[in-house]
Amino acid sequence: YFEQEMMVDGLNAIHSYLWMAGSKGNISPLHRQVMIGRTIVITEDPELHLVWNRGTIFIKPLPPFLVTEEFWRILLDSNGSSHESLRHLANGFLKSYSRLIVYRSDFKIAKDLGLIPYENLGFEDWFNFLHHRRIYSCPPDSVNMRYRYGELRLYRLNWIYRLFKFQHVYMSLDTSYDQYFSRWWPFILFVVAWVSIALTAFQVLLAARPEN
Known part of the structure; x- marks a missing residue:
């Protein structure tokens, strides 16, 4: 006890x-x-x-x-x-x-x-x-x-x-889906921005390659 x-x-x-x-x-x-x-x-x-x-x-x-x-x-x-x-x-x-x-x-x-x-x-x-x-x-x-x-x-x-710890959360106090997903927006936006930058850089590299 x-x-x-x-x-x-x-x-x-x-x-x-x-x-x-x-x-x-x-x-x-x-x-x-x-x-x-x-x-x-x-x-x-x-x-x-x-x-x-x-x-x-x-x-x-x-x-x-x-x-x-x-x-x-x-x-x-x-x-x-x-x-x-x-x-x-x-x-x-x-x-x-x-x-x-x-x-x-x-x-x-x-x-x-x-x-x-x-x-x-x-x-x-x-x-x-x-x-x-x-x-x-x-x-x-x-x-x-x-x-x-x-x-x-x-x-x-x-x-x-x-x-x-590869677990979802330590403690969730969210009472609605809106609150839940709002917590993920910063991470989602970061991933989207990172992928967008990576794709743009890849396209630039492809465009810069000389044609055979």
Whole structure:
């Protein structure tokens, strides 16, 4: 259950190409997301957490177990690669939230949107919890690979999947054929232009050849 709430295998599969879709550590606080006109949309899919598309950014609410001492006690008392992987996922997810919630205004936005699970959790409690878990000073090798990057652009993720994974898309959010085909127009126009130039060059070469 814990891993299903945080697994990002789809993004880890293209980790070496994520630089094409976003920058390392690039996560704007919630108040800035609002300031630049982005619509914050709740998603329960961890693969969409901090993915943005057309003025919309998807954010997964903080799983309630992440802020419980019992969960962290289980992780710290357990050994094995599976628990280490889970620790890295938890560290990475909390690291992303430490960037999203920086000021009291961010915390209020998170509360209003239902991103924070507990009503009685205050800003100071949140701040102290992150310090207690040493999230602010968490080194890169103790977080999941995905969370070494911040916000990721969906359009570019889809192209990475097409070019390097030979799959149709990473994630499709199109609701109509018009939206679907509009995504392909730049590529189609590029191919048509390239073929047109190649044919023209070929015709010029043929015309320039001396007749026997």
